[in-house]
Amino acid sequence: MIGRRARQIFQAPASHAANGAGSGPETGKTILSVEKLTISFDGFTVLNELDFSMKYGEMRFLIGPNGAGKTTLIDSITGKSKPDRGRIVFDGGTDLTRQQEHRLVRLGIGRKFQTPSIFGSLTVYQNLEVALGFRNRITSLFGGIRSQESDRIMATLEEVALVDRASEVAGSLSHGEKQWLEIGMLLVQEPKLLLMDEPVAGMTRREREKTGELLQSIGSTRSVLVVEHDMEFVRRFAQTVTVLHLGKVLSEGDMETVQRDPEVVRAYLGHGASGNRTVAESSQPRRGTAAGV
Numbered sequence: 001m002i003g004r005r006a007r008q009i010f011q012a013p014a015s016h017a018a019n020g021a022g023s024g025p026e027t028g029k030t031i032l033s034v035e036k037l038t039i040s041f042d043g044f045t046v047l048n049e050l051d052f053s054m055k056y057g058e059m060r061f062l063i064g065p066n067g068a069g070k071t072t073l074i075d076s077i078t079g080k081s082k083p084d085r086g087r088i089v090f091d092g093g094t095d096l097t098r099q100q101e102h103r104l105v106r107l108g109i110g111r112k113f114q115t116p117s118i119f120g121s122l123t124v125y126q127n128l129e130v131a132l133g134f135r136n137r138i139t140s141l142f143g144g145i146r147s148q149e150s151d152r153i154m155a156t157l158e159e160v161a162l163v164d165r166a167s168e169v170a171g172s173l174s175h176g177e178k179q180w181l182e183i184g185m186l187l188v189q190e191p192k193l194l195l196m197d198e199p200v201a202g203m204t205r206r207e208r209e210k211t212g213e214l215l216q217s218i219g220s221t222r223s224v225l226v227v228e229h230d231m232e233f234v235r236r237f238a239q240t241v242t243v244l245h246l247g248k249v250l251s252e253g254d255m256e257t258v259q260r261d262p263e264v265v266r267a268y269l270g271h272g273a274s275g276n277r278t279v280a281e282s283s284q285p286r287r288g289t290a291a292g293v
């Protein structure tokens with residue numbers, strides 16, 4: 001039986017753009033501050049003195065044409081790409097540019113990759129146990145999990161609406177369910193900031209809708225940065241959107257404002273070979289396609 005919490009998330013009608021500021025004690029303060037971040041690859045500047053920030057309890061969408069530097073920004077937040085210059089200050093003082101990738105979970109940062117990295121031969125529940133073990137080494141060392149931790153796993157399964165599938169092997173889940181399981185694996189680690197690169201790519205319309213509602217639920221108590229190309233999805237679920245172009249913030253605000261910004265329209269047209277596709281019309285472009293974003 002689906003839990004009450006899960007039912008609220010997946011079955012309640014989505015309130016349009018109802019995400020945004022959460023109600024945590026630190027709401028209003030900056031959780032992430034990217035300052036003058038510059039990254040080059042082989043002399044090609046990908047992030048160009050980028051300034052970007054997010055607050056506690058905020059869900060932010062990051063959009064921009066192919067090659068704008070969106071994934072590179074996430075890579076730099078997670079320590080995968082090291083900048084030439086600049087700082088990334090997280091949670092009141094940690095400079096992430098000086099952190100190793102493996103320290104992130106402890107710092108409270110979770111990253112979701114496009115291809116779900118789940119353990120297909122383990123059950124859904126066991127996947128969450130493993131994820132919890134990464135956070136609490138002690139758990140994996142002594143085997144077995146305490147009841148408190150099992151409660152956390154169950155609460156997470158409810159949040160991602162996979163309670164009914166808890167004892168099934170993860171490999172048998174649908175594409176959308178695998179994505180939700182991976183999100184659950186991040187949530188069980190209790191991150192303060194979640195980073196997601198194109199979370200709804202390859203999902204059916206129904207799965208996208210459920211994911212949007214799940215993201216809203218997650219974003220009500222944590223900070224979430226979502227990179228997304230699917231403009232229909234962004235319009236439906238975003239409150240604040242940042243447009244990245246040529247490694248800088250081109251525009252920021254609600255989707256309506258952003259898609260009317262002439263600079264944004266120009267940036268997107270510059271990436272559309274057809275010349276008549278706008279940010280408002282485009283949806284689900286793939287890397288290297290004429291549609292750009």
Ligand SMILES: Nc1ncnc2c1ncn2[C@@H]1O[C@H](COP(=O)(O)OP(=O)(O)OP(=O)(O)O)[C@@H](O)[C@H]1O
Pocket residue numbers: 041042046064065066067068069070071072073287288
């Ligand atoms: N490791 C790397 N080595 C060399 N060039 C790279 C590397 N990573 C990214 N780039 C280049 O940096 C630029 C920005 O790439 P990035 O993947 O950040 O863009 P993006 O905004 O995520 O694009 P997309 O919407 O297509 O995913 C691109 O020109 C890309 O080819």
Ligand SMILES: [Mg+2]
Pocket residue numbers: 070071072197
């Ligand atoms: Mg990318």
